[in-house]
Amino acid sequence: MLQNGVSILHDNARPHIGAPVVALLEKYGWKRLKHTPYSPDLSPPDFDLFPKLKEPLRGIRFPNLDILNEEVSRRIRELNKHGVLCSIQVLPKRWKSCIDKQGDYIEGL
Structure with missing residues (x-):
C-alpha cells in the first residue's frame, strides 16, 4: 500500500x-x-478509529494527560495489530458513493 x-x-x-x-x-x-469541504462521510478517523477507540474508554477517568496518552496509544496499537483500522482501503468506495449521491449524506457505509 x-x-x-x-x-x-x-x-x-x-x-x-x-x-x-x-x-x-x-x-x-x-x-x-x-x-471536499463539509464531507464528514469521507473522514476515515470519524467512521473507523474514533468509534472503536471511544467505546472501550467510555466512562474511564484518567488522573493526567500522560496516562490518557499511554492508554490511547496502547489501544490504537492493539486495534492496529488486528488489522481493524483499514478504513483508508474503503475510501474509493466511499468516494464513489459520495459522487453518485451528489454529495448527500451517506449513512452506514
Whole structure:
C-alpha cells in the first residue's frame, strides 16, 4: 500500500491547509489527498478509529494527560495489530458513493 509513498487525508481545517503544514508535507514528498469541504462521510478517523477507540474508554477517568496518552496509544496499537483500522482501503468506495449521491449524506457505509 505504501509503494507509491505516503498519502495524507485530512479535513480542510485551517491548521491542515495552512502554508507551513503544506510546505512541510511537500518537503517530505507526502501527497495530500483532496478532501471536499463539509464531507464528514469521507473522514476515515470519524467512521473507523474514533468509534472503536471511544467505546472501550467510555466512562474511564484518567488522573493526567500522560496516562490518557499511554492508554490511547496502547489501544490504537492493539486495534492496529488486528488489522481493524483499514478504513483508508474503503475510501474509493466511499468516494464513489459520495459522487453518485451528489454529495448527500451517506449513512452506514
